[in-house]
Amino acid sequence: MDRWIPSLLAACALMAGCADSADSSRDHRGPREQAAPPAEEPGDGPLVLWEYPALPYSAQHMEYLRLLQSELGVGTAVMDLPAGKKDSAFRAEVNRHNEQTRQRIEAQHGQGVLGRIRQRAIDNWEAKVKAAQDKAAPGNP
Numbered sequence: 001m002d003r004w005i006p007s008l009l010a011a012c013a014l015m016a017g018c019a020d021s022a023d024s025s026r027d028h029r030g031p032r033e034q035a036a037p038p039a040e041e042p043g044d045g046p047l048v049l050w051e052y053p054a055l056p057y058s059a060q061h062m063e064y065l066r067l068l069q070s071e072l073g074v075g076t077a078v079m080d081l082p083a084g085k086k087d088s089a090f091r092a093e094v095n096r097h098n099e100q101t102r103q104r105i106e107a108q109h110g111q112g113v114l115g116r117i118r119q120r121a122i123d124n125w126e127a128k129v130k131a132a133q134d135k136a137a138p139g140n141p
Contacts, residue, residue: 047072047108049101052079052094064121071117072109074101 049068057065068074081090106113 046075047101047105048075048077050077050079050094050097052081052090054078060122060125063125064118067117067121067124072105072113074105 065076068076079090079094081087102114
């Protein structure tokens with residue numbers, strides 16, 4: 001259960017939008033990309049989950065984002081607050097967009113696919129950590 005806590009906290013912060021918008025992680029996006037101004041609705045366009053504000057993520061979550069892109073073709077985009085838009089209104093827009101995108105992802109790839117991908121990301125990361133620990137153990141070349 002303890003291994004889920006960091007991922008759960010990051011997910012809650014993303015969903016609730018309670019992180020500080022002055023986060024310095026904006027300069028270190030990794031596989032996340034800077035987005036163009038928000039479009040109207042997700043509709044039939046590419047599957048892209050929005051992030052606002054930019055949040056620092058664990059290595060497990062970055063693996064999750066990598067798997068989303070490589071296996072499902074789902075991108076992520078860090079959004080900037082549009083000029084003249086209130087923060088709370090934009091957070092609501094981002095949440096609405098992401099919920100519609102999640103529904104499209106599950107309609108295309110099956111119910112529960114996001115949970116399965118998240119679990120694989122955690123398992124992949126734990127396997128990498130274990131391999132590194134085994135390699136570093138005394139008596140291993």
